[in-house]
Amino acid sequence: MVAAMSLSIAACAGRNRPRLAYEERPVELLYNTGFERLQSRRWTDAVDYFQEVERQHPYSEWSRRAILMQVYAHYQAGDYTDAIAAADRFIQLFPGSPSAAYAFYMKAVCNFEQIVDVGRDQAYSQAALAGLRDVIRRYPTSSYATDARVKIDMVNDQLAGKEMTIGRWYQRRSQPLAAIGRYKTVIDDAAFQRTSHTPEALYRLTEVYLGLGLKDEATRNAAVLGFNYPGSPWYAEAYALLNEQGVKPETEPTGKRESWLRRIIPG
Structure with a gap:
């Protein structure tokens, strides 16, 4: 009873308190108390108890579980650095454990969340992408790999969006060659080709090439856009832009032109 009370008092002392004073206690008591704190969403208190399990009973089955619980508690608290550190510790101590898949996955997710x-x-984004790919490579048939594949598509969309942002910046500042390089990255990189940014990248290339007087290059990129995305408003924009320059592409757009697109980049 006294031991349980001392644990409870220590658990309420705050985040920056020293760890629980060492007192040998039944591992089941420590672990179950930590689990109760977890269920009550008292993440920091839960970590304290699971750390005590790890400290008093290292290399045991209880310790393995306690480290994974720390990963989860830190993640739920938004302490991603600590969650990654706990995951790394589990991987180092128990690399052959079936639960290592969870540790690798949570490392990737912690970066993804940031x-x-x-x-x-x-x-x-780059760290998350590397971690998610590692999960798929190591555990290709796991449920973690299934979720990782979905998240990889989301990360690639983010990274392609970054390329587009930089490309637009260059284009607004009359640096067309630098802009072309960014837009072509979105089109040529296999990881980016399936993202939502590809139609705009093709349109921007059409726009930039026309600005440089390179109608053949502009027409070629518009043709690729029209073949793959005939219903995209970006193709409707490209089609109208080429018509203004006396060029009539073979493919008629099936979508509507949205004039606000032309105002994203003034001029």
Whole structure:
């Protein structure tokens, strides 16, 4: 009773408190108390108990479970750095465990959750992409791999969006060659070709090439856009743009032109 009370008092002391004072206790008590804190969404308190399991009973089955619980608790608390550290510790200590798949997956997800908007550095996107690919490589038939494939598509869309943002920036500042390089990355990179940004990239190339007086290049990119995305408003824009230049593409657009698209980049 006294031991349980001392644990409870220590658990309420706050996030920056020292860890629980060492006192040998039944592993079931420590683990179950941590699990109860987890169910109550008291993530930091739960971590304390699971760390104590790990400290008092290292290399045991209880310890293996406790480290994974720490990963989950840190993740739920938004402490992604600590969650990744716990996952790394599990992988180092128990690389052959079937539960290592979860540790690898959670490392990737923690980076995925920290992806920021396309206007900022995409380091987390790159880290998430590497981690998700690692999950698929190591555990291709697992449910983690299934989810990783979905998330990879989302990350690629994010990274392609970053390329488009930079390309538009160059285009607005009358640096067409730099803009072309970014747009072509979206079109030529196999990982980006299936993203939502490909139609716009083809339209932007049409637009930039026309601005450079390269009608053949502009027509070629518009033809690719029309063949693959005839119903896209981006193709309707490209079709109208070429008509203004006296060029009539073979493929008629099946979608409607949306004039607001032309205002994304002034001029």
